[in-house]
Amino acid sequence: MSILELARQSILTPAGLQDRDIDRIMGALLSVRVDMADIYFQSSHYESWQMEDGIIKEGSHNIEQGAGVRAVAGEKTGFAYSDRLELPVLLEAANNVRAIARQGQEARSAVRVAGHWPQYYAAHNPLQSLTDQDKIDLLRSVDRETRKLDPRIEQVIVSLVGVHENILVASQDGSLAADVRPLVRLNVTVIVEENGRREQGSMGGGARRGYDYFIDQERALQYGREAVRQALVSLEAVAAPAGNMPVVLGPGWPGILLHEAIGHGLEGDFNRKGTSAFSGRVGTRVASPLCTVVDDGTLPDRRGSLSIDDEGVPTEKTVLIENGILKGYMQDKLNARLMNARPTGNGRRESYAHLPMPRMTNTYMLPGQHDPEEIVKSVKKGLYAKNFGGGQVDITSGKFVFSASEAYLIEDGRITRPVKGATLIGNGPDVLTRVSMVGDDLQLDSGVGTCGKEGQSVPVGVGQPTLKIDELTVGGTSL
Amino acid sequence: MQNQEQIPKLKDLVQELLDEALKQGASSAEASLSSDKGLSITARFGEVETIEHHQDQGLGVTVYIGQRKGSASATDLSPQSIRETVAAACSIARYASSDACAGFPEQELLATRFPDLDLYHPWELSAEEGIDLAIACEAAALGYHPDISNSEGASVNSHQAVTVLGNTLGFLHGYPSTRHSLVCSVLGQREESMQRDYWYSVARAAEDLQPAREVGEKAAQRAIARLQARSLSTRQCPVLFAAEVATGLLGSLVGAISGGNLYRKSSFLLDALGRQIFPEFIHIHEQPHLHKALGSAPYDAEGVATHARDIVAGGVLQSYVLSTYSARKLGMQSTGNAGGVHNLLIDPGPDSDDFSSMLRKLDRGLLVTELMGQGVNMVTGDYSRGAAGFWVENGEIQYPVEEITIAGNLRDMFLHLVAVGNDVDCRGNIRSGSILLEQMSIAGN
Numbered sequence A: 001m002s003i004l005e006l007a008r009q010s011i012l013t014p015a016g017l018q019d020r021d022i023d024r025i026m027g028a029l030l031s032v033r034v035d036m037a038d039i040y041f042q043s044s045h046y047e048s049w050q051m052e053d054g055i056i057k058e059g060s061h062n063i064e065q066g067a068g069v070r071a072v073a074g075e076k077t078g079f080a081y082s083d084r085l086e087l088p089v090l091l092e093a094a095n096n097v098r099a100i101a102r103q104g105q106e107a108r109s110a111v112r113v114a115g116h117w118p119q120y121y122a123a124h125n126p127l128q129s130l131t132d133q134d135k136i137d138l139l140r141s142v143d144r145e146t147r148k149l150d151p152r153i154e155q156v157i158v159s160l161v162g163v164h165e166n167i168l169v170a171s172q173d174g175s176l177a178a179d180v181r182p183l184v185r186l187n188v189t190v191i192v193e194e195n196g197r198r199e200q201g202s203m204g205g206g207a208r209r210g211y212d213y214f215i216d217q218e219r220a221l222q223y224g225r226e227a228v229r230q231a232l233v234s235l236e237a238v239a240a241p242a243g244n245m246p247v248v249l250g251p252g253w254p255g256i257l258l259h260e261a262i263g264h265g266l267e268g269d270f271n272r273k274g275t276s277a278f279s280g281r282v283g284t285r286v287a288s289p290l291c292t293v294v295d296d297g298t299l300p301d302r303r304g305s306l307s308i309d310d311e312g313v314p315t316e317k318t319v320l321i322e323n324g325i326l327k328g329y330m331q332d333k334l335n336a337r338l339m340n341a342r343p344t345g346n347g348r349r350e351s352y353a354h355l356p357m358p359r360m361t362n363t364y365m366l367p368g369q370h371d372p373e374e375i376v377k378s379v380k381k382g383l384y385a386k387n388f389g390g391g392q393v394d395i396t397s398g399k400f401v402f403s404a405s406e407a408y409l410i411e412d413g414r415i416t417r418p419v420k421g422a423t424l425i426g427n428g429p430d431v432l433t434r435v436s437m438v439g440d441d442l443q444l445d446s447g448v449g450t451c452g453k454e455g456q457s458v459p460v461g462v463g464q465p466t467l468k469i470d471e472l473t474v475g476g477t478s479l
Numbered sequence B: 001m002q003n004q005e006q007i008p009k010l011k012d013l014v015q016e017l018l019d020e021a022l023k024q025g026a027s028s029a030e031a032s033l034s035s036d037k038g039l040s041i042t043a044r045f046g047e048v049e050t051i052e053h054h055q056d057q058g059l060g061v062t063v064y065i066g067q068r069k070g071s072a073s074a075t076d077l078s079p080q081s082i083r084e085t086v087a088a089a090c091s092i093a094r095y096a097s098s099d100a101c102a103g104f105p106e107q108e109l110l111a112t113r114f115p116d117l118d119l120y121h122p123w124e125l126s127a128e129e130g131i132d133l134a135i136a137c138e139a140a141a142l143g144y145h146p147d148i149s150n151s152e153g154a155s156v157n158s159h160q161a162v163t164v165l166g167n168t169l170g171f172l173h174g175y176p177s178t179r180h181s182l183v184c185s186v187l188g189q190r191e192e193s194m195q196r197d198y199w200y201s202v203a204r205a206a207e208d209l210q211p212a213r214e215v216g217e218k219a220a221q222r223a224i225a226r227l228q229a230r231s232l233s234t235r236q237c238p239v240l241f242a243a244e245v246a247t248g249l250l251g252s253l254v255g256a257i258s259g260g261n262l263y264r265k266s267s268f269l270l271d272a273l274g275r276q277i278f279p280e281f282i283h284i285h286e287q288p289h290l291h292k293a294l295g296s297a298p299y300d301a302e303g304v305a306t307h308a309r310d311i312v313a314g315g316v317l318q319s320y321v322l323s324t325y326s327a328r329k330l331g332m333q334s335t336g337n338a339g340g341v342h343n344l345l346i347d348p349g350p351d352s353d354d355f356s357s358m359l360r361k362l363d364r365g366l367l368v369t370e371l372m373g374q375g376v377n378m379v380t381g382d383y384s385r386g387a388a389g390f391w392v393e394n395g396e397i398q399y400p401v402e403e404i405t406i407a408g409n410l411r412d413m414f415l416h417l418v419a420v421g422n423d424v425d426c427r428g429n430i431r432s433g434s435i436l437l438e439q440m441s442i443a444g445n
Helices: A003-015 A019-029 A087-100 A132-147 A212-235 A253-266 A268-272 A333-338 A372-377 A428-434 B002-023 B079-095 B127-142 B212-225 B243-256 B259-263 B324-329 B355-362 B410-415
Strands: A036-052 A055-073 A076-082 A153-171 A176-194 A197-207 A242-249 A293-296 A317-322 A362-365 A381-393 A399-411 A414-419 A423-427 A435-438 A450-453 A456-459 A461-464 A467-475 B028-044 B047-065 B068-074 B148-167 B172-190 B193-203 B235-241 B284-286 B309-313 B344-346 B365-372 B382-393 B396-409 B417-420 B435-443
Touching: A003 A036, A003 A153, A003 A176, A019 A036, A019 A055, A019 A087, A019 A153, A036 A132, A036 A333, A055 A087, A055 A132, A055 B079, A076 A087, A087 B047, A132 A153, A132 A176, A132 A212, A132 B079, A153 A212, A176 A212, A197 A212, A212 A399, A242 B435, A253 A268, A253 A293, A253 A317, A253 A362, A253 A381, A253 A399, A253 A428, A253 A461, A268 A333, A372 A414, A399 A428, A399 B365, A399 B382, A399 B396, A423 A428, A423 B382, A423 B396, A428 A435, A428 A467, A467 B382, A467 B396, A467 B435, B002 B028, B002 B047, B002 B079, B002 B148, B002 B172, B028 B127, B047 B079, B047 B127, B068 B079, B127 B148, B127 B172, B127 B212, B148 B193, B148 B212, B172 B212, B193 B212, B235 B243, B235 B355, B243 B344, B243 B365, B243 B410, B259 B324, B355 B365, B355 B417, B355 B435, B365 B396, B382 B410, B396 B410, B410 B417
Parallel strands: A055 B068, A076 B047, A242 A381, A362 A461, B235 B365
Antiparallel strands: A036 A055, A036 A153, A055 A076, A153 A176, A176 A197, A242 A467, A293 A317, A293 A362, A381 A399, A399 A414, A399 A423, A423 A467, A435 A467, A450 A456, B028 B047, B028 B148, B047 B068, B148 B172, B172 B193, B235 B435, B284 B309, B284 B344, B365 B382, B382 B396, B396 B435, B417 B435
């Protein structure tokens, strides 16, 4: 069955809606002069299971469905949504929304099926990829094997989450696009205790796959081992240094640097409005020539990937920075139209109840030439940051932070003592100009990223090779 | 009055959910329903930018089969959805393990009296009125200073909600509430320096919102004040948290004394009950029944009655923040905090200083007005966050600063709290004046 047919059957059929009903709602939207209109249908099934204290403590199940109706005239947007998929309710929403536009007549277009677009993940229902008993057994085995690893382990928390989402987007040009989006995630958190000192370690991963992803290559057990390793390292950690110093970022998840320092500032909305520190800088140097950064929604099975975005536009691999030169922005339809640019498949929304905006997918830096060991060796005194928690950016001033959860001192070219988590702070438009070495070891993160913007959360990915930044402010307590 | 009229119907639906749960084999159950509607309007450069009509509803059910628990929720309130949601919850409960601490609150803790907390003040806001108000708010910001160069707009938001909660012990109650806000965000530019800042006002009743002009001007004033900020050299110095960020420090306290973190041993305040965690002059209390307050609630998410109480008295921790489950895990009783705290207040210091006296008390040090990132480790209390604010000398603001971090350990920061101002920020569930800390590590250039 085609993706479109799957989405129709999972969203429209249960609600008794048909294509001609979409046509009527679109007709109501287009009875005034609008530049753009769409109807976004979504149904989403979510489940979570949590193991703690060695028992399956709780689980939850959530079913959401609804439709969002949008009309855009110039820079003005009208939006309404409903969790009741009933024609009269949706027609009323359309009537509310079109008030945004001046009266005037626009030709009505009929719904017709769009062409094909590539699929970057299979249309499974991950919730049915294992039986409930097998899900429980998976959690129990992770808990049991993790607890065995070290006598200092006090607490193990294992969580498993799966989402099966279907979307259907009808646009004013008559196109109808659909996507079936599986997403799974497994997380292990441990607390260890030694001589009254307690520390935490946490590791997880996920993908647009079924739960078997965690059984393949013993990934789930590996997360447990990694969480314990991190927690035990923290037991030895001393106060982090404070001040400016060279920082070497490890491969993979530290790519959150790119997401915060560069990515958000290159989203089309901020640049159209001129509120980003990167506004008006396309074609200028924003990074050292060693840096090429892309946003790529097309990586198979990745957490941040999408076959189409939430406006029905196929995703792509968008070059943001090429050899240090700013190449372009990430766009949704509205901002692309107002900037005379092309949508890049970055129009995303948390759900039918939210408006789409330009968002990242998987953002990463391409590999360079250096051997990672050589990079560490080049630093006399600095910080090696291996794992991070979250980050944040002020897109206008360009200042960004991200917090290390595992970091070490580099002394005379060697990684020595672990230091406590410190926040790193820098300035987005110039941090990458200080990149002096790029490793040949590109890694993508394990599939745990969630990005928040204007109150909306969406899953994303990041990645990078080992990087050396000549100077960055490290926010420790040891002066 | 639309929301109030919905309550009897929603109560019937909650009862249906509970009956369905028992019918499907649950030994006991708890259910809730909510229905919200709202309007958000944003204007930018004097014209409407977005009009958003919100309408949400949802049901949630938690079932127990013996001591095994399962939960499910849905946005569809139809009879078929009720059956399926209950079935999903029961299915999960059958796979969950038996947990001696699972289950309902003790019957005697459930609320039986429902004081009117004056939380419902619907605003008959038309789109036109909303647009005019947002435009006026933004205009005040744009006209404030010639260096105001750009805008993210101003928005007016009005929401009303009704929630109903019931359980098979016979608890069944619902009440309506409203929440309105006005937000403005603008940019200033001077030479190469570009800064953005915002201000907002939020209240249960529209007439309690700060006037649009004031919100706009305050946003502009904040953006202008940040222009041409510099970094600081790495140092140790006293730090004054402005009221709007001081509430976050108390948020970390709440996290550390919350049952969930305590029984998981992931708090830096484990076994701190009865211990001195602040200086003697510090008093922190919870007042869930303040009229019109944003955090007020007659009962918590499990129906347990809320009541005013001390959290910290004389600097000594008096009480944790517990739900029924976390309380049982700790061998204690629920404090009516399933779902969080309800109006946490820290009393201003003995001399009741306003903001300028707090600056004089700081004398020479850092005033923090913005924090970035999540660098708070709940297990160890280690604290390291990005910050922006102002350098202060002789009790007077000298220049704006940014691209620095402030670091310390929350245990020490709390113990070495010097003063709390009377410039209380009442816009959230946690209310605090500005807070002066003896010393933190600043990292910069």
